[in-house]
Amino acid sequence: MPFDQTVNIGSLTLKNPVLTASGTFGYALEYDDFYDVAALGGICTKGLSLTPLVGNAPNRICETAAGMLNAIGLANVGVEAFCREKLPQLRARGVTVIANIFGTTVEEFVAIAERIEKDEGVHALELNVSCPNVKKGGLLFGCDANLSAGVTNAVKRVTKLPVWVKMSPEAGDAVGVARACQEAGADAITAINTIRGASIDIEAQRPRIHHRTGGLSGPAIKPLALRIVWDLASALDIPIIGIGGIATAADAIEFLLAGATAVQVGTANFADPEAGAKVMRGIAAYCEKHGVAVRDLIGRVKRNGP
Amino acid sequence: MPFDQTVNIGSLTLKNPVLTASGTFGYALEYDDFYDVAALGGICTKGLSLTPLVGNAPNRICETAAGMLNAIGLANVGVEAFCREKLPQLRARGVTVIANIFGTTVEEFVAIAERIEKDEGVHALELNVSCPNVKKGGLLFGCDANLSAGVTNAVKRVTKLPVWVKMSPEAGDAVGVARACQEAGADAITAINTIRGASIDIEAQRPRIHHRTGGLSGPAIKPLALRIVWDLASALDIPIIGIGGIATAADAIEFLLAGATAVQVGTANFADPEAGAKVMRGIAAYCEKHGVAVRDLIGRVKRNGP
Amino acid sequence: MGPSYHLLTFEAGQEIVAFPGQFAMVRGATWGQAPLLPRPMSLLEPGRRPAILIKIVGEGSRRLAHASPGEPFDLLMPLGNRWSPCPAGQRPILVAGGVGIAPLLFFARELAASGVRATMLYGGRSASDLPLSEEVAEVSDARFLTEDGSRGTRGRVTALLESAIGETRGKSKVYACGPDRMMAKVAEISRGLGVPCEVSLETPMACGYGVCLGCPVKRTSGGYLYACMDGPCVDAAAIAWEP
Amino acid sequence: MGPSYHLLTFEAGQEIVAFPGQFAMVRGATWGQAPLLPRPMSLLEPGRRPAILIKIVGEGSRRLAHASPGEPFDLLMPLGNRWSPCPAGQRPILVAGGVGIAPLLFFARELAASGVRATMLYGGRSASDLPLSEEVAEVSDARFLTEDGSRGTRGRVTALLESAIGETRGKSKVYACGPDRMMAKVAEISRGLGVPCEVSLETPMACGYGVCLGCPVKRTSGGYLYACMDGPCVDAAAIAWEP
């Protein structure tokens, strides 16, 4: 391949820098009708908890300007069912699997990681310390440097897999939290998870989301995500995986230029199930046009003078 | 008037709950061709500094999905020119004037407030402790409870005018910062200022904003702003003035229902110079339809069960 | 058709095989970043020129309704399940509220094609809320109801349901699509008379194919059904209707 | 017209009094939340049916260019200042690059109406980048240039400027609109030959009427000009061109 698309996230080499985001791609098996998901750099599973969760009461979603709110509440099949029912099928397809995991305590995170360790087929763990839609855990961890580092460190001790930590944009000091995770052994930082928002139905005079607030995602948050990724990439030594509002290859390339080593496509999968594949192809076309390998795009944005 | 539109922000009674936002409405004199700005609840001036500022190098603005980034850098005529050249004209028109003021030190804030105190015609001060586009001051103040409270307290001591403090959405603990300002004597909290974002031109491989980052505003941030206003209104005793992405009366009513006592229209003025007037009329129509005074809308949103 | 109902027909470029009850996720190819999500719409007709019936309730439906000829759209279809077949010996009673007629007219046509003329109770606020009523009358034994009495019987569709079921001496199956409150009432009446009832769920949806988990509906047996994957056509008895 | 240039004419419903160099802020009334901001566009024609010339460079210009007949738009106009009149005894030399022709064709028509036939140097990448060239030739002494030689002289507009000024023996005034780099070069040549030069600034704009402060242009005397209020037509000598 003249314009190499592979990137390295620590010890893990991805076929290309495009992953699909947790919670927006199911367990990837849903995409058989659309495209070969094994061609992706990777897929991040729906957030896995120690035991199955049914999630929040409806309404869980509503649309906002160029974005959406969601308060799914981490409805998922649980790590056990995932490993037994989904993982073998993903393995058979040759998919690069990132398990997104969520616990309400450090012990839960550790137990999930240990369970995953027992099977083959997961290539990295992504710690969701930034879910805004659950009562316990979630944001509490992700906005605090010590707590985030504590989770990271505890998980690192029980797994041989690379550990990615997924950041909240609500941490007052995102760089500080990320740096603490880096020091605790994180192999990469994923940024960003959603930021909490609200919407009110003025005729019913009720929140549109039953949970009152939901996580804002989609193109609306792209500038925010890009800024945070840029800040993190400038400050840290480990790779940053950029996410937030990416719908096109052009969006993804902005993140690469800002310093992301890879990107994730989230909400865009809803409007177009093939969004991930299109972003992948578009990046390759840009590399060809500019005559560069994808890793030469990383952090290439020029700085302006004062 | 059967459906009273007046609201009280501390000791100040506004004709109606609609103001126009700082930096998006010039000094209000620019609107003579469009409508009578004295009919508004109030206008917030462009941020005034102690001495005139020329602002940042171009490009200062760019559009994003349902939003825009700006890094104007607080270009303004300075408080002296404002008081001499603009204020008399505003006074003559009977406009309710909120002076938005900005300093890089507590002393500067105080000096500006003292200068304004000397003239008639300003009805309240809005402290911009949350500007993301300047090298000193700005966010530094607004994200720290002690610093914000310090500025508030110092200004309160030299002015008889009501003091509003304008919050940054980037404070890790917005409620904590606002509460500290309340305790320091703030008469109201304005929320929110812009949140920092970035955008990259992938062909030029350069930031679209010379300053690298700019403040994100417009409909994109409305869910975020509404959530913060809702949180603040639930936690504080002083009035909250809601702002962020308000373009229509329906948007404004969401903020009132969430607990804002008044609202500000910002970026929407650019697409439609009459946006403020339209929001004003739309709220009155809603009050008529629902048979309530505007103050009965404040905080009226219903809570969902668990 | 009333001012707020619109029929939209697409040139699919290929034969779309779909069944009554199934839906499409529809998005304008030129919408850009807002509206962001595709909108779920029941299929009214399959084939090379699939059609939907739109009621304007917000920005997305407004743009669909006012599409200009030749405007490009992205459609994901067919999605979800179909109305379950009506068992032999049971008479199908279709109960439609307003735009809920779309999947039921499609169903009535399928039934008619197989030689079964369904009973249709079709209601709305006023005469203009009964789009496609002539087409409905062609393929079913239709009774119209309006709340203001401007067409057919004055009242709500549920007013005639009991007698319609009675006419079949309980040998019927009810299929309903319309506002939640109407469907809950239809479900209650059917249960009371011991006849099976199926409803087509309407919830907000982001994806339409099971990955966002944004379309839950409370289940009587605990937890949630997902409207796009477990429905939209579901046994009414499985649903824990909101009070 | 080339594939990426489009003429858009509005039914203003009233007489728009505007002068060459002034612009409009244009936004589709149905755009909703994105594109958010109106787009600045030079007026090509005033009157009851004002017109603009659009080059597609992004989403906003694409939507304008592909507007369907009857589509509603919000226009704020006229905004900004006009080209300053050409002093008696000086020959107007208009230098246009691509879509920069719009305010200059308007100007050439005004000059022609007052009995002055301007010199026009009109350049683009290739023949298809010279929209409205026939209209231009009608009202001015036009010389066309293309970089690929597909029409007129091969080269850039600036190639002929020196000789055009020379022909007037320095008794001319230059008016330029086009890409920044072209205008900088035109300004440099004019200054070198001691003739006055005016340019029409293009910057991003949010409001168009002086409140956002988003349209600064660096001034030689320090600080900034604002393109919407101090321009768009400004003395080229006042501008500190980027290197």
Ligand SMILES: Cc1cc2nc3c(=O)[nH]c(=O)nc-3n(C[C@H](O)[C@H](O)[C@H](O)COP(=O)(O)OP(=O)(O)OC[C@H]3O[C@@H](n4cnc5c(N)ncnc54)[C@H](O)[C@@H]3O)c2cc1C
């Ligand atoms: C399986 C399925 C089939 C459907 N079939 C049809 C159809 O054939 N014809 C038709 O006109 N509509 C149908 N709908 C409803 C349609 O999807 C919504 O009306 C549409 O998405 C609203 O989009 P909007 O942008 O116009 O309104 P929005 O601005 O999104 O919302 C306007 C109002 O409608 C409510 N709303 C939003 N989404 C839905 C929804 N899915 N169901 C009910 N209310 C909603 C909102 O709460 C709000 O009060 C169907 C929905 C589902 C789930």
Ligand SMILES: Cc1cc2nc3c(=O)[nH]c(=O)nc-3n(C[C@H](O)[C@H](O)[C@H](O)COP(=O)(O)OP(=O)(O)OC[C@H]3O[C@@H](n4cnc5c(N)ncnc54)[C@H](O)[C@@H]3O)c2cc1C
């Ligand atoms: C006073 C004035 C008069 C103008 N007259 C015309 C005209 O008659 N015809 C015409 O086609 N265009 C004209 N323009 C330029 C036009 O406003 C921009 O091309 C348009 O706003 C781009 O919008 P977009 O959404 O298509 O592109 P965007 O997606 O906003 O941007 C696409 C590309 O164009 C660049 N761009 C954005 N805004 C401008 C701008 N104002 N000037 C130059 N480049 C820009 C961006 O940096 C980006 O690279 C004028 C601009 C000004 C300030």
Ligand SMILES: Cc1cc2nc3c(=O)[nH]c(=O)nc-3n(C[C@H](O)[C@H](O)[C@H](O)COP(=O)(O)O)c2cc1C
């Ligand atoms: C419906 C939905 C469900 C999500 N579920 C998860 C999740 O389980 N775990 C997680 O880490 N992030 C979750 N996210 C966050 C996304 O992975 C992503 O960080 C965020 O949506 C921003 O990216 P986007 O704008 O591309 O969607 C979810 C997002 C959405 C919209």
Ligand SMILES: Cc1cc2nc3c(=O)[nH]c(=O)nc-3n(C[C@H](O)[C@H](O)[C@H](O)COP(=O)(O)O)c2cc1C
């Ligand atoms: C171009 C521009 C300039 C602004 N200047 C100021 C300012 O001088 N002082 C200030 O407190 N806020 C300023 N703001 C922030 C707005 O007042 C407002 O808080 C923010 O834009 C969010 O509201 P909106 O989405 O309605 O625009 C500015 C915003 C914009 C877009």
Ligand code: FES
């Ligand atoms: S609509 Fe996404 S899971 Fe049902």
Ligand code: FES
């Ligand atoms: S465009 Fe807003 S000040 Fe010039």
